Amino acid sequence: MKSVKRSSIFMEALVQIYMLKLKLEAVQREYLHLMALKTEYLNRIKHSQEVKVEKIEEGFLVRVKCENAGDTLVSVLEAFEEMGLTVLQARISSNNYFSMEAIAVAENQNQDQLDVRDITQAITRATEINGH
Incomplete structure (x- = not known):
């Protein structure tokens, strides 16, 4: 048993x-x-890029999402400066990818001369140059 x-x-x-x-x-x-x-997912984020610019009452709302290539923030801020834009407020994240939401206003009252399309192109160029 x-x-x-x-x-x-x-x-x-x-x-x-x-x-x-x-x-x-x-x-x-x-x-x-x-x-x-x-x-x-990380590869898709790495290879995706998004730049959106909206005209708002006090200036422009700029949203940027792209690969974090180290100097992305510097490149974007230089693009703002070259266009005569001052950043009033910004939220930035740069963990796995670069993300920024900023409110920018024109210096010296040249806001009417600035176009959403021109700002979008300048910021896109800044992120592409830095990313490649």
Whole structure:
């Protein structure tokens, strides 16, 4: 009787080990899948670029999202300066990618001479030069 009981306990242990092995394999597959999704997401962010400029009452609302290439902020601020724009307020993030939302106003009352399209092109050039 003892050998039957031992055999039964042994079989239960083997079944439990096998079930745990299956669960571990499922977790490993899920982990690999999630890592692949993360890599794909980061690659999409890395290769995506977005520059949006809107005319607002006090000036221009500028939104920039692009690859963080180190001096991106400097390049964007230089573009503002070259156009005669002063940044009144800005929120910037530069973890995995560069993101900026800023309110900029024209210096010396030349705001009517500035066009949303021109600002968009200048900021886009600044991020492209820095990114390549």
